[in-house]
Amino acid sequence: MYKMILLILLFICVNPLNAYDKNDKLEVLIMAKASKYIKWEEDSSENFIITILNNPYGDLFEKLLSNKKINNQPIKIKYISDIDELTRTNILYIPISDKKKLSSILEKIKNKNILTVSNMKGFVERGGIMQIYFISQRVKLKINLQESINNYLKISSSLLRISDVSNRGKK
Amino acid sequence: MRISYILCSLILFANLQADDDFSDSSLEDLLNVETELKADIGSRNGSKNLLQTSAPVDVVTYKQIKESGLTSLNDVLRYFIAGFNSPETSVADGTDHIRVFTLRGMSSDQVLVLINGKRLHTSALLNVNGTIGRGSSNVDLDTIVLNSIEQVEILRDGAAAQYGSDAIAGVINIILKGDGHQNSINLYSGIRKKGDGEKLQTDIFLTKKLKYDGFLSTSFMAQSQQKTQRTGTDLRLNASPTLTHVGIPDAKSFGFVLNSEIPLENNINLYTNALLNYRDSEASAFSRESNATYPDGFLPIINAKIFDYSITFGSNGELGEGYYWDISNVYGRNKINFSVYDSYNYDLGLASPNSFDNGSLTFIQNTTNLDIKKKYSLLDIAFGAEYRYENYQLKAGDFASYTLSGSQGFAGYRPENETNENRTNYALYLDAIYHFMDKLSLENALRYEDYSDFGDTTNIKLLLTYQVQEELFFRISGSTGFRAPSLAQSNYSHTSTFGGLVKGTFKPDHDVSKAFGAKELQAEKSNHFSVGSIYHTNDDFVVMLDYFYTAVNDKIMLSSDLTATNASQQAVLDTYGVSEARFFTNAVDTQTQGIDLKINYKYLLKNNSTLDFSFWYNYSSNKVTAYNTKAITAINSYEQIDNIENGQPKDSIHLLTNYKMQKLNVALNLNRYGSYQQVIDEKAYKFDAKITTDLDISYQIYNDINFAIGGNNIFDIIPNKWNGLTATSQEPFYGSNGIKQYSRYSPFGYSGAYYYMRVSIKF
Numbered sequence: 001m002y003k004m005i006l007l008i009l010l011f012i013c014v015n016p017l018n019a020y021d022k023n024d025k026l027e028v029l030i031m032a033k034a035s036k037y038i039k040w041e042e043d044s045s046e047n048f049i050i051t052i053l054n055n056p057y058g059d060l061f062e063k064l065l066s067n068k069k070i071n072n073q074p075i076k077i078k079y080i081s082d083i084d085e086l087t088r089t090n091i092l093y094i095p096i097s098d099k100k101k102l103s104s105i106l107e108k109i110k111n112k113n114i115l116t117v118s119n120m121k122g123f124v125e126r127g128g129i130m131q132i133y134f135i136s137q138r139v140k141l142k143i144n145l146q147e148s149i150n151n152y153l154k155i156s157s158s159l160l161r162i163s164d165v166s167n168r169g170k171k
Numbered sequence: 172m173r174i175s176y177i178l179c180s181l182i183l184f185a186n187l188q189a190d191d192d193f194s195d196s197s198l199e200d201l202l203n204v205e206t207e208l209k210a211d212i213g214s215r216n217g218s219k220n221l222l223q224t225s226a227p228v229d230v231v232t233y234k235q236i237k238e239s240g241l242t243s244l245n246d247v248l249r250y251f252i253a254g255f256n257s258p259e260t261s262v263a264d265g266t267d268h269i270r271v272f273t274l275r276g277m278s279s280d281q282v283l284v285l286i287n288g289k290r291l292h293t294s295a296l297l298n299v300n301g302t303i304g305r306g307s308s309n310v311d312l313d314t315i316v317l318n319s320i321e322q323v324e325i326l327r328d329g330a331a332a333q334y335g336s337d338a339i340a341g342v343i344n345i346i347l348k349g350d351g352h353q354n355s356i357n358l359y360s361g362i363r364k365k366g367d368g369e370k371l372q373t374d375i376f377l378t379k380k381l382k383y384d385g386f387l388s389t390s391f392m393a394q395s396q397q398k399t400q401r402t403g404t405d406l407r408l409n410a411s412p413t414l415t416h417v418g419i420p421d422a423k424s425f426g427f428v429l430n431s432e433i434p435l436e437n438n439i440n441l442y443t444n445a446l447l448n449y450r451d452s453e454a455s456a457f458s459r460e461s462n463a464t465y466p467d468g469f470l471p472i473i474n475a476k477i478f479d480y481s482i483t484f485g486s487n488g489e490l491g492e493g494y495y496w497d498i499s500n501v502y503g504r505n506k507i508n509f510s511v512y513d514s515y516n517y518d519l520g521l522a523s524p525n526s527f528d529n530g531s532l533t534f535i536q537n538t539t540n541l542d543i544k545k546k547y548s549l550l551d552i553a554f555g556a557e558y559r560y561e562n563y564q565l566k567a568g569d570f571a572s573y574t575l576s577g578s579q580g581f582a583g584y585r586p587e588n589e590t591n592e593n594r595t596n597y598a599l600y601l602d603a604i605y606h607f608m609d610k611l612s613l614e615n616a617l618r619y620e621d622y623s624d625f626g627d628t629t630n631i632k633l634l635l636t637y638q639v640q641e642e643l644f645f646r647i648s649g650s651t652g653f654r655a656p657s658l659a660q661s662n663y664s665h666t667s668t669f670g671g672l673v674k675g676t677f678k679p680d681h682d683v684s685k686a687f688g689a690k691e692l693q694a695e696k697s698n699h700f701s702v703g704s705i706y707h708t709n710d711d712f713v714v715m716l717d718y719f720y721t722a723v724n725d726k727i728m729l730s731s732d733l734t735a736t737n738a739s740q741q742a743v744l745d746t747y748g749v750s751e752a753r754f755f756t757n758a759v760d761t762q763t764q765g766i767d768l769k770i771n772y773k774y775l776l777k778n779n780s781t782l783d784f785s786f787w788y789n790y791s792s793n794k795v796t797a798y799n800t801k802a803i804t805a806i807n808s809y810e811q812i813d814n815i816e817n818g819q820p821k822d823s824i825h826l827l828t829n830y831k832m833q834k835l836n837v838a839l840n841l842n843r844y845g846s847y848q849q850v851i852d853e854k855a856y857k858f859d860a861k862i863t864t865d866l867d868i869s870y871q872i873y874n875d876i877n878f879a880i881g882g883n884n885i886f887d888i889i890p891n892k893w894n895g896l897t898a899t900s901q902e903p904f905y906g907s908n909g910i911k912q913y914s915r916y917s918p919f920g921y922s923g924a925y926y927y928m929r930v931s932i933k934f
Contacts, residue, residue, distance in 0.1 A: 021220060022207045025193065033198040064194065099438055100489050122383030122434050133384075135351030136321075137206045137232070162202060 024057050026139050027132050028064050031091065031117050034130065034141060035070050037159035040090055041113050041152050048073035051089040053105070054097055055079050083108050094118040094128070102126055113152045124166055129153070140164060208232070210324040211288055212344040214614065215333070215544060215553035215602045222705050225614050225634040225646050226328035227717045227767060233321055233348065238829065238838045240867045240881040240927055242359055242372050242394065244312040244323070245270045248343070249918075250840065250865065250883075252325055253823045254767065254789035256303065257312075259920035261417045262911065263300040264581055265507065267454035268420060268475040269311045271304030274327070275719070275791040276819045277340035277763055278726070280307035281654055281695075283330070285344040286315075287430070287444055289483055290334070292503030295534035295563070297659040299676060299729060301810065303818055303916055306729035306755065308534075308659050311505065314448035314479045318357060318374040319390035319428035321348045327767065329699030329721055331652030332616040332632035335557065335598055339652050339697045339723065340763075347430035347444055350386040352378055353875075353933040361927030364887050368399035368419055368922055383434035392426040398454075399922040403912040407903045409460040411468025415910045416455035418922050424450040439488035442499075447480040456514075456580030457904060464520065471514035471580025479505045490543075497542040506533040509568070511578045518575035527572035530584030533564040534659065551604040561594045563658035573666075582667040590662045590678075596622040596655070610638045616650075624661065625693055628653045632699075644705040646717075652699060656692035656727055660755040674732055675749040684754035686743040687733055687802055693757050696724045703767075715769040722796075725757035730802040731811060760797035761815065765790040780832035787825045810850040817855070818916050820845030834871035838881075840864070844918040851905050856893050856914070863888050863919050875933035880926075887924035890917040 035048075048070040052061055065075045070090075080086055083105045092114050094105060099120050106116065106127045116128045123131040124144040129151065131142040141163040148155050193201055209218040210228045221228055231251045241247045245257040249272075257272040271279045279298075284291045294311040298304045323345050330338040359372040374392040381387060399418035405411070429445040452475045461468040485499030512526035537560045544553035565588055567573065572583025600618040607613065614634040621627040632650035639645065666675045679689045703717030732751040735741035744752060767789050774782040795812050798804050805812055822845040830837045841864055848857040867881035890913050898909025905911050913921035 023209075026201055026204060026206060029193050029196070030198065030201050033196075033201060037198070068194075097493060100491065102438075122385075125383050134206055136234075137208060139202055139204065139206055140351075141202065159198075162199060 023134055023139070024060055025064060027119055028057065028060055030132055030139060030141065031093065031130070032065055032068065032070060032075070034159055035091060035115065037156040038115060038148075039154040039156075040071075040115075043090075045088065046073070047076035049076050049078060049089040050091045050093065051078045051080055051086060052093045053080055053083065054095050056095040056097065089114055091115045091117055094120070094123075096120045102128070111151055115148075115151070115153055142166060210322075210344070211346070212285070212324040212326045212342055213328070213330070213333075214604070215542065215555075216546070216551040216604055222707055222713065223636070223638065223644055225612070225636045226326060226330070226648050226701065227703060227715065227719075229325045229327070231323045231325075236317055236320060236323075237931070238836060238867055238869065239865070240879065240883065240929060242317060242370065243270075244315050244317060244320075244345075245272055246883075247317065248272065248312070248323065248325070250842070251825070251827070253787040253825045254327075254765075254791055255325075256819050256918050258303050258916055258918055259419055259922065260302045260915040261419075261454065262415060262457060263298075263302045263915060264456075264473060265296045265475060265509070266298045266300055266302045266304070267473070268422070268450070268452040268477065268507075269294050269296050269309075270313060271298060271302060271307075271309055272312060273303060273819060274325075274340040275721075275763055275765065275789070276793045276821070277721070277723075277761075278307050279304035279309035280337060280657060281339035281723075282309070283334055283336075283338040283342045284310040284312070285334070285342060286446065286481070286483070286501075287347055287442075288344060289485075289499055289501045289540065290536070290538050290559075291345075291501075292481060292505060292534060292536035293657070294479070295505045295507050295532035295659065297532075297657075297663050299663075299665070301814070301915075303814065305811065305814060306660070306727065308657050311448075311477070311479060313424070313450070314426065315345060315446060316374060316390040316392040316426040316428045318355070318376045318392065319347050319388070319430065321346045327717070327719065328648060328701055329650050329652045329697055330632070331654070331697070332618045332630035332650050333600070333602065335618060335620060336653060336655040336694075339654055339695070339721065347428060348376065348378070348388050348390075349430065349432065350380065350384055352376065352388070354378060355931060355933045357932075358930045359927060361925055363399055363922055364924035364926065365399070365922075367397060368925065369397045370927070371395045381431075381433055385431070385433045385440075387431040388429070390426070390428040392424075394422075394424045396420075396422045396424075401913065401921050403906075403909050404898070405458065405903065405910055406898045406908070407460055409462065409468065411458040411461060411470060413458050413468065413470040415458045415470065417911055419920070420452050420454035422450055422452040424448060439486060442485050442487070443483060445480070445482045448477070449479075450475070450477040452477065457910065459579055464517075465515065469513055469515065469579075471578070472512050473581050474510045474512065476508040476510075477505070492545075494543060494545045497540075499540050501538045501540075502536075504533065504535045506531060509581065509583075511572070511580050514579045516571050516574065516576060516578050519571060524571050527578040527583055528569045529572045529578065529581055530568035530588075531564075531566045532659075533562075533566075535562040536560070549606045551606075553602040555600055557598040557600075559596050559598075561658055563590065563592050563662055565590045565663065576668040582665075584665060588664045588666070590664070592658055592662045594622065594624050594658055596620055612636045620653075622655055622694075625655065625691070628694060628696075642707055646704070647702045648699070650699045652697040654695040654697070654727075656694065656755070660727055661692050663755075666749060672751055673749045674751045674753070675747065676729070677752055677754045679754050679756065681754070683743050683747055683749070683752045686740045687730075687752065687754070688800060689754045689756055689802065692727060692755060693725055695726050695757070698722045711773040711775075713769070713771040715767070717767045718764075719767070720764040721762070723761045723763075725799060726759050726761050727755055728758040728803055728811060729753055729755055730758070731808045733802060733807070754802070756800050756802050758798070758800055758803040759795045759812075759815075760799070762794045762796050763791060765792055765821075776832075778832065780830070783827075783829040783831075785825070785827040787827075788822070789824075790822045792821055793819075809853055813848065813850045813855055817848045820847050820860070820918055823918075836867075836869045838865070838867040840866075842919070847914075847916055847918065849914045849916050851893075851896060852902065854896075856896050858894075858914055858917065859891050861888050861890060861919065869929070877931040879929040879931070881929075882924060882926040884919060884924050885926070888919075889921050889923050890914065890919075
């Protein structure tokens, strides 16, 4: 009996925890998969860079996206705690906690060929490009088409077809 | 040794399960994944996955509500939640019109109800007849339009340390539909197998998107419910040719719900919701026998006009540095106007009118609340304050309704019964969650409350959770709690004549009550303990097992009808012209314990069809462990004590099955209600456990048009009649061949099978 309990405890202790929120996982993966339907300006860099501002999800990005590729470029994850630390990136993920600073963040990266992604409510209407949100146990995508054009991003019609598209107006 | 092997195997098996990382899924597949069911209830620190809640939480979604075919929230919760009871009583005055509900067999006022996380007011009605929930007031759940509900969250744990008074048996949080729903209209029509109880309902849901993902949603509902009649033979010598109505009342109701969130440019959200319901309901008293003045006898009809509304305004936003704030005000009011028609006041003779205004009851509650919360890396913290104002009013009826013997069926409230009492209370609270080593969390809730009538109380709750594996989760909690005596319990009084005896219900501070030893009401105090675990594989197979224990000290009860046992008591009774008296008192200590076992399994079939099973077993045992007053003892209140201990099923089972294939959806549910008993004339009569079956078949006949047929209790199961009690052996009102053939405690009513059709249109 005691050996068995010891075995169980040992097993528990050596086994890494995988208790990530399923919604968080979906959000990260959808961001990555949706990026495959988007074209950035010609880029000779070696890596596809995803920058996470004030990382809300621990090592989830690394766990799900390391050793993966987008547009044949290996994904590289960068973490920053202030928008002024931002260097070249393909995607900037902005968490809900930065809602108050959103307008200044977006202003700083305006027209810089960066896909902005967030799950915060009203993100797309406030000038963000891709919003991932959850309604009635389903995950949804919302895209600000005009902002993507302003940032020189080409979004395929396949992605627009399965997204809620706002701000379709031409520049 | 065997148990340890099983446990070890379970953990090994859990570890071998593939992690659902969806890495190989396409974007389209990911957008079709059913995401986690989350609930806001149980913690002030944001919504939580149901597989990781620190206390047992259940969620009933709007899809499940729709596929149940039900039109009453009481029935929806009875259908989905094992251990939730909501009998359909009859010939019980006000209780016929506002259904009582209980959780785990505890009192109906020991369940707190929230709308979008904010406290909802109770009904003004105090259940003073011999029904389940006697002596309590509960929220009128039927005031809420079902088509306005996104989901109902049920916390099955004591939570007074988090939410304040009443949260002893649990908390029900009703979340209204927000963004992301289509406009819809539903048409329902149904009828009982016996051809009565016809129900017609129309409801409309309209929603409009606002800027920054805001929304404005409204729901309207109109319902007509015809009565059912299940009375037996009236064996009285001079029985009226008009039979007593025993069954569901005649009722017409209208409901409106508004829910809106308006995000502003500056990142501040404004939100509001409003509930409004009007119900006009009619049920009868016992028919009155023929006599010289009334040769055909008569059947008094009690009419309740219920007007209920609540309005919430609030705002939330971020202060900076990660501090989030939320300020809100909720005003709620419930008013019941009673009238009686087709009746007489015997003592007024032929001068008596035959319709009466019997008076009204009103309850008002206003709650102002401020919450602040912040997340640190290993600590989530929330704190806040609440101020609540309550008012209870009882207004007298017209003179003819109460003078002398009063209107037959239900005597009007007298001028001396009139009351208009206020109470205020404020609360300060703090919730904190410490995350240790990712796997281990400790949650602490502390709440101080000060009431203007009975004083202050401090309560605490501790919850510990441990995520052994992604698939295996343990939780344990302990807490203290309380329930403040309601203003109705402290201030209700009424005098009526029944069977020639004048009976009075008196306030606890009335001379009559004091003569029988009554004291000022104090809060009920409670202690809670629960321990449980969750095991799941990729959400498709989930097992939850929880043990719960609740001890309540000084439970408030309405005493039995007491007669004088000494000369001084008799003198007081004579002074007020009554022969029997009753009053509210902190009567007994109770103990509730049991288990909940839930197993959910989702099976993905070919052609993307799914088969969902849900099995839920609840066992709840309620015992009276101590008597605190001579006004209520095991001897002089046998009926009431048995009502607590055996009046509701100790066990119940729900087996819910849902098959979905493209445009077709079939829901088949089996419900087993355990046995229960009712005491009549100091003798207990037992009623057998029964199994009922519900079926709903819906088909999408066009893009946005859905048609459904179905039935509740489709095999027309009815409770057994009184075993050994005949109407002639005891009294004519109860008995297997009497006016009331079935117990009013029946957990699934006694009106039998109900069949319906439903058309839903989205636009």
